[in-house]
Amino acid sequence: MQTGFSRIAEALGDPAREAMVSALADGKALPAGELASVAGISPQSASAHLQKLVDARVLSVWAQGRFRYYRIKDDSVAALIETLVDLAARTNAARKRAMPADQLRQSRTCYRHLAGELGVLLSNALVRRRLVVLDGRGGHVTEQGLAWCRAEQIDFDPARQPHLRLCNDWTERVPHLAGPFANAVLARLLETRCVAPHRIPRALRITDRGRAFFDRLGVQVPF
Known part of the structure; x- marks a missing residue:
């Protein structure tokens, strides 16, 4: 079980996830579909990548209607x-x-x-x-x-x-x-x-x- 920074490093160590995190680096909150487009991957694949980033506490997420919006977790991240x-x-x-x-x-x-x-x-x-x-x-x-x-x-x-x-x-x-x-x-x-x-x-x-x-x-x- 990963308990140290290796979990965060693994979460960030993927080109698609790097692209999605970079798109959020200015403090914006974006829906999963837009982040999938940024990363050049399918919405289904994006969902798995985004969940990994949420689990590692790199991103936070909230639902608004049928959309789920993602943003950088906090200032320390x-x-x-x-x-x-x-x-x-x-x-x-x-x-x-x-x-x-x-x-x-x-x-x-x-x-x-x-x-x-x-x-x-x-x-x-x-x-x-x-x-x-x-x-x-x-x-x-x-x-x-x-x-x-x-x-x-x-x-x-x-x-x-x-x-x-x-x-x-x-x-x-x-x-x-x-x-x-x-x-x-x-x-x-x-x-x-x-x-x-x-x-x-x-x-x-x-x-x-x-x-x-x-x-x-x-x-x-x-x-």
Whole structure:
């Protein structure tokens, strides 16, 4: 009986399951049929693969009518997936001497928070202005940060603990912010069209509204 990480490794160690998990990496919830299409397999085969991921606690599932929707289990699983993406990207880059697309490197979603160069710029600005305080691999939003949330109409509940954690950015090689607070910030940026989806999956493009948002934080976006 598998009781350690080998069960998770086995669950992730299949091309079809990898494709389905990757499709959910930005925090979306998708039905089994759409995930089957992403993985290029039949709906019947997808059901077995998805059940394996649910059993390994990589994905969670809920029923809505006749549909079953799947998503990444939680932030800790998302962090694991991002670490594996980081390792795979570095391995592929070393083998192919290639770098990821500029759009992905500049700005993208990482589960439900902002990553890439723009994510690191945001994280650094929030720390520099003492809107958040880091403590090891986590941190909290300050009173000044909560006032900033109200001013920017960011729907963040300070009762959520921990407020934030550090997530290693696989293109920038430094951490960006993840967790409930970072999720709330990205949700607001998307809601107000400060950032918008790019044609490349997970990539984001910054808009004029987004530049104004970063200007208010004292950040000049270089792209």
